[in-house]
Amino acid sequence: MTPTFTTAARRRRLVSRHHLDRSATAVSELPGAVAALHSTDPTTPYLAAWARVPEFDLKQLEHEIYHDRSLVRMHAMRRTLFLVPTVDLPIFEAGAARDVSRKERARLVGWMSTDLPEAAIE
Numbered sequence: 001m002t003p004t005f006t007t008a009a010r011r012r013r014l015v016s017r018h019h020l021d022r023s024a025t026a027v028s029e030l031p032g033a034v035a036a037l038h039s040t041d042p043t044t045p046y047l048a049a050w051a052r053v054p055e056f057d058l059k060q061l062e063h064e065i066y067h068d069r070s071l072v073r074m075h076a077m078r079r080t081l082f083l084v085p086t087v088d089l090p091i092f093e094a095g096a097a098r099d100v101s102r103k104e105r106a107r108l109v110g111w112m113s114t115d116l117p118e119a120a121i122e
Helices: 007-017 027-033 044-052 058-067 086-113
Strands: 071-076 080-085
Touching (some): 027 058, 027 071, 027 080, 080 086
């Protein structure tokens, strides 16, 4: 028999899993709990952490990204930047980033191969 869950039970699970009740004890827990944190705008990962980690300090996220390197910013799905756990990087790269990378490279090569107007050269 397939278990059934009420709407309230599903909401409780979502709140708990995504730390929407501010239950995360560390910034490093967040991306894995929601797959990845949106990171296109510079403030979005900070806002996501602030909403989920009690007593969040900006330095915590910076430490995870730049010192511990436990989190990485990468392009995935529709050229959007995401903040992903370093251990999950190969999964995101294989599943979503290769196609984006291929298209971005072709676009860059196209820009570089176009003839520049004379005024731009001088």
